[in-house]
Amino acid sequence: MADHVSTEGHGATDLKVDLSSYRTKALLVGIGGLALFGIAAGAMVATNAIPTKQIFASYSVGFMYWVAVTLGALFFLSLQYLSGGKWGILMRRPFEAATRCFPLLILFFIPVAGSFFAGKNSPYPWAEFYDHIQHETNEELKKEELESDYGRRVVEYSNPTFSLVRAIGIFVILGGIIFVLNSTARKAEENPDENAAADARARQKVWGSWGIILYALCGMVLITDWVMSYEKFFASSMFPLIFHANAMLSSFALALLVLIGLRNTALKGIYHPSEQIHLGSFMLAMALFWVYTTYSQFMLVWAGNLPEELGYPLKRASEGWKPIWYVLLGLRFFLAFGLLLFREVKSNAKAMRIISIGLMCMVGVDIFNWIEPTFDRSQMGYAPYWLLDIGAIVGLGGIWVWYFLGQLSKYPVLPVREIYLLKGHHDEQH
Amino acid sequence: MATTATIRPHVEPQPPAIGGNHNLTTVTETISRLSLDPKAHGKPWMITFGLGTLGVLLFLYTVTYLIWMGPGIWGLNIPTAWGFAIINFVWWIGIGHAGTLISAILLLVHQRWRTSINRFAEAMTIFAVMCAGIFPLLHTGRPWLAYWLYPFPNNFAMWPQFRSPLAWDVFAVSTYFTVSLVFWYVGLIPDFATLRDVAKNKLQKRIYGALSLGWTGSAFNWRRYEKVYLILAGISTPLVFSVHSIVSFDFAVSIVPLWHATIFPPFFVIGAIYSGFAMVLVLGIPMRKWYKLEDFITDWHLDCSAKVMLASGMMVSFGYLCEVWFAWYSHSAVEWESTVLRVWSGPYAWSYWALIACNFVIPQVLWIKKMRYNMTVLFLISIVVLIGMWFERYVIVITLTREYLPSMWARYAPTHHDWFIYIGTFGIFFSLFALFVRFVPVISITEMRELLPKHAGGQDGHAIAEGPP
Numbered sequence: 001m002a003d004h005v006s007t008e009g010h011g012a013t014d015l016k017v018d019l020s021s022y023r024t025k026a027l028l029v030g031i032g033g034l035a036l037f038g039i040a041a042g043a044m045v046a047t048n049a050i051p052t053k054q055i056f057a058s059y060s061v062g063f064m065y066w067v068a069v070t071l072g073a074l075f076f077l078s079l080q081y082l083s084g085g086k087w088g089i090l091m092r093r094p095f096e097a098a099t100r101c102f103p104l105l106i107l108f109f110i111p112v113a114g115s116f117f118a119g120k121n122s123p124y125p126w127a128e129f130y131d132h133i134q135h136e137t138n139e140e141l142k143k144e145e146l147e148s149d150y151g152r153r154v155v156e157y158s159n160p161t162f163s164l165v166r167a168i169g170i171f172v173i174l175g176g177i178i179f180v181l182n183s184t185a186r187k188a189e190e191n192p193d194e195n196a197a198a199d200a201r202a203r204q205k206v207w208g209s210w211g212i213i214l215y216a217l218c219g220m221v222l223i224t225d226w227v228m229s230y231e232k233f234f235a236s237s238m239f240p241l242i243f244h245a246n247a248m249l250s251s252f253a254l255a256l257l258v259l260i261g262l263r264n265t266a267l268k269g270i271y272h273p274s275e276q277i278h279l280g281s282f283m284l285a286m287a288l289f290w291v292y293t294t295y296s297q298f299m300l301v302w303a304g305n306l307p308e309e310l311g312y313p314l315k316r317a318s319e320g321w322k323p324i325w326y327v328l329l330g331l332r333f334f335l336a337f338g339l340l341l342f343r344e345v346k347s348n349a350k351a352m353r354i355i356s357i358g359l360m361c362m363v364g365v366d367i368f369n370w371i372e373p374t375f376d377r378s379q380m381g382y383a384p385y386w387l388l389d390i391g392a393i394v395g396l397g398g399i400w401v402w403y404f405l406g407q408l409s410k411y412p413v414l415p416v417r418e419i420y421l422l423k424g425h426h427d428e429q430h
Numbered sequence: 431m432a433t434t435a436t437i438r439p440h441v442e443p444q445p446p447a448i449g450g451n452h453n454l455t456t457v458t459e460t461i462s463r464l465s466l467d468p469k470a471h472g473k474p475w476m477i478t479f480g481l482g483t484l485g486v487l488l489f490l491y492t493v494t495y496l497i498w499m500g501p502g503i504w505g506l507n508i509p510t511a512w513g514f515a516i517i518n519f520v521w522w523i524g525i526g527h528a529g530t531l532i533s534a535i536l537l538l539v540h541q542r543w544r545t546s547i548n549r550f551a552e553a554m555t556i557f558a559v560m561c562a563g564i565f566p567l568l569h570t571g572r573p574w575l576a577y578w579l580y581p582f583p584n585n586f587a588m589w590p591q592f593r594s595p596l597a598w599d600v601f602a603v604s605t606y607f608t609v610s611l612v613f614w615y616v617g618l619i620p621d622f623a624t625l626r627d628v629a630k631n632k633l634q635k636r637i638y639g640a641l642s643l644g645w646t647g648s649a650f651n652w653r654r655y656e657k658v659y660l661i662l663a664g665i666s667t668p669l670v671f672s673v674h675s676i677v678s679f680d681f682a683v684s685i686v687p688l689w690h691a692t693i694f695p696p697f698f699v700i701g702a703i704y705s706g707f708a709m710v711l712v713l714g715i716p717m718r719k720w721y722k723l724e725d726f727i728t729d730w731h732l733d734c735s736a737k738v739m740l741a742s743g744m745m746v747s748f749g750y751l752c753e754v755w756f757a758w759y760s761h762s763a764v765e766w767e768s769t770v771l772r773v774w775s776g777p778y779a780w781s782y783w784a785l786i787a788c789n790f791v792i793p794q795v796l797w798i799k800k801m802r803y804n805m806t807v808l809f810l811i812s813i814v815v816l817i818g819m820w821f822e823r824y825v826i827v828i829t830l831t832r833e834y835l836p837s838m839w840a841r842y843a844p845t846h847h848d849w850f851i852y853i854g855t856f857g858i859f860f861s862l863f864a865l866f867v868r869f870v871p872v873i874s875i876t877e878m879r880e881l882l883p884k885h886a887g888g889q890d891g892h893a894i895a896e897g898p899p
Contacts, residue, residue, distance in 0.1 A: 149761040149762065149763065150761065152761055153759070153761040157759070209797075213744070216748055217748075217751075220751075220752065220755065224755075224759060233760075235756050235759050235760035235762075236692045236693075236756070237691050237692050237693035237752040237753060237755075237756040238692035238693045238695075238696075239692075240752065241693065241696060292671065292675075292695070292696070293696065296675065296692060296694075296695040296696070297692045299679075299683075300679075300682050300683060300690070300691075300692045300694070300695075301692065303683040304683070304684075304685050304690050305685075306685060306690070308760075308762065
């Protein structure tokens with residue numbers, strides 16, 4: 001069922017979409033994913049095939065994946081409001097809808113917060129260390145451990161309570177900016193008073209700049225706390241950029257999938273192959289940015305050869321984990337680069353749909369590669385724990401997509417006041 | 431439930447890329463006059479060229495003395511073995527970046543505002559890279575043996591150390607220079623042909639005729655030109671990122687505290703863009719005033735450049751924050767103590783705060799639109815950014831004075847010879863730039879003509895080979 005929005009100068013345009021059937025499917029997929037996660041976790045823990053911390057770690061993979069998608073959307077939305085480029089007119093609504101899924105992240109975060117306080121069952125070494133210190137009876141040993149570099153970090157920064165406080169701070173700050181961006185967007189679009197709408201558009205630029213700044217700062221803290229701290233001593237200033245590269249790519253690929261999905265319905269006559277070529281080129285740039293940041297980090301850590309940081313690439317380059325690197329390098333970089341160079345591919349909706357899905361999967365593989373190789377498998381067991389990772393990504397994803405589609409169908413899929421900027425509409429105006 | 435709303439689309443007028451009422455003839459005349467008519471250049475040109483030449487003389491004197499005496503006349507010591515040479519090398523290379531970014535990347539992403547600033551930005555790139563190259567050559571102590579930096583069969587079994595990023599620099603910088611030069615020259619060919627056609631002086635006709643390589647303006651010529659220009663833009667784009675990334679590796683592959691930072695490659699690239707745009711503004715603002723080019727280099731062009739400068743400045747500042755944050759987070763005693771010395775208790779902490787003031791605090795003024803449109807403010811902020819970016823490299827290099835062991839600690843101070851060479855490279859840069867302004871079209875005539883609206887004989891920004899829009 002399409003609601004009716006009339007835009008003066010453009011005639012009547014059906015820009016609201018009914019996505020209820022897709023929502024149901026997404027919810028079913030989500031329930032299936034969570035069922036897989038629950039059953040696999042229950043079975044493996046019950047048979048002592050994996051320790052409890054594996055459940056938290058696998059859940060964390062799924063959680064971080066959807067954090068990346070949501071925050072990537074926040075970045076692009078802020079950038080679009082700030083710069084006002086034509087590229088974002090088509091993608092604005094999917095990005096807005098994705099940012100409005102932020103409350104779900106708070107819900108999804110609860111088990112992660114639980115893992116902060118899970119003591120020796122926590123996948124975070126600092127949480128385990130903190131618990132160990134609490135129960136250490138030998139005062140001399142305790143003092144020595146607390147005075148070590150790592151001990152000082154845990155006391156001053158990476159302890160469960162302070163980690164939770166920071167997480168709450170991140171949710172409040174990012175939630176606040178997302179709320180402001182979305183409410184300003186509504187005023188800019190829907191207020192019939194031209195002056196009020198113009199004021200709102202001016203404010204969008206201001207809030208857009210704040211959105212980018214807060215995204216960058218909070219992103220740096222959250223990726224340090226929630227992912228980098230899985231490795232006891234590893235600290236890389238490039239890591240936030242690698243997270244941003246993944247966040248941008250996954251959210252962009254998702255928005256492109258929405259556009260491709262709506263090209264024959266709500267966006268018919270508006271979404272042209274030429275627009276898709278530009279968006280495809282944008283995606284190519286993001287694929288290159290990922291390999292640039294990842295390779296630079298790998299090369300510099302390898303060249304530095306310092307024991308506190310070398311563990312990170314060595315674990316991931318060891319037997320068993322190597323194929324992940326090959327998959328990432330082959331599919332995410334070489335294949336994506338090779339395909340996205342060609343206009344014929346970028347203008348082909350079906351090809352772009354496959355590439356977008358493929359790249360979203362590759363982001364999942366990369367996040368898996370951040371977290372899982374951290375653990376010593378001889379202690380964590382060799383059971384097919386990756387089923388849990390898949391279950392977490394799909395399960396949380398199904399719920400996220402269900403909510404996202406609901407948000408997407410709430411408003412017209414294009415900012416009607418600005419679609420004149422797009423090809424075809426442009427000629428109409430001038 | 432169906433809802434109906436009537437919403438009026440808002441139309442924001444796009445600023446014109448060319449001001450005034452220009453047509454094909456006036457565009458050609460205004461730009462070509464600067465290259466063909468000596469009277470078009472008054473006192474400002476004479477002063478720039480004169481000061482530049484004085485700088486060149488100072489440079490020649492100091493280099494002669496340096497070659498006679500050796501690099502010992504510089505303030506170098508152990509541990510600060512690189513000193514001014516690497517600071518100025520990185521600073522000039524960084525400035526060179528904006529030219530290629532404007533020419534190649536903004537061309538590929540169809541940004542109309544690049545058109546009136548790309549030509550002089552490319553010239554700036556070439557001259558800046560030349561100035562940059564001087565420093566490592568002189569730092570070798572025997573610049574006449576510089577060809578040893580390249581691998582070639584020889585009886586001494588001399589071979590570059592390919593595991594050193596310094597050897598990568600040789601290839602990266604020389605490739606960058608070559609591609610930038612070819613890109614610049616290819617873009618100039620149709621303009622040289624225009625100068626050949628409108629010149630009245632025989633000598634000018636011959637020289638510009640030779641430089642235009644037999645350009646006839648045929649459809650075939652245009653098609654080939656557009657294709658090669660686009661290919662060169664494609665080749666230049668990765669070079670923008672690779673050159674400064676490799677320059678950053680000079681520092682980051684080492685394990686010197688605060689040098690071994692994985693964020694260095696993008697941090698250096700964005701810093702280069704920052705200083706490059708600052709130099710574009712430093713050159714563009716007086717040039718458009720002196721030569722009355724306000725119709726071509728409009729306030730909008732400078733506003734866009736200022737926005738890029740502000741955005742890159744914010745990213746650079748994010749890099750500063752990341753450096754401090756991860757030094758603290760790592761809880762590595764060496765990293766954190768070095769950071770404290772750098773920002774607080776070390777003898778050069780003042781320079782860190784100078785860079786923060788110049789690169790982060792002062793440029794915040796550019797958030798205000800009025801300030802971006804105030805040419806004096808914009809010019810001054812650009813100079814401040816150039817100073818700040820120099821301090822950034824200074825702060826990195828003098829970290830060497832406080833390495834792992836206190837027994838290695840030392841002070842570093844440049845001598846007047848260091849300053850003379852640095853000032854001398856300004857002389858080279860500005861005298862070459864003055865010659866460029868005198869003899870070469872400072873704005874692309876071809877692209878400005880394409881940018882004209884259809885009714886004025888232009889192409890509405892479409893390439894000539896694309897045919898009428």
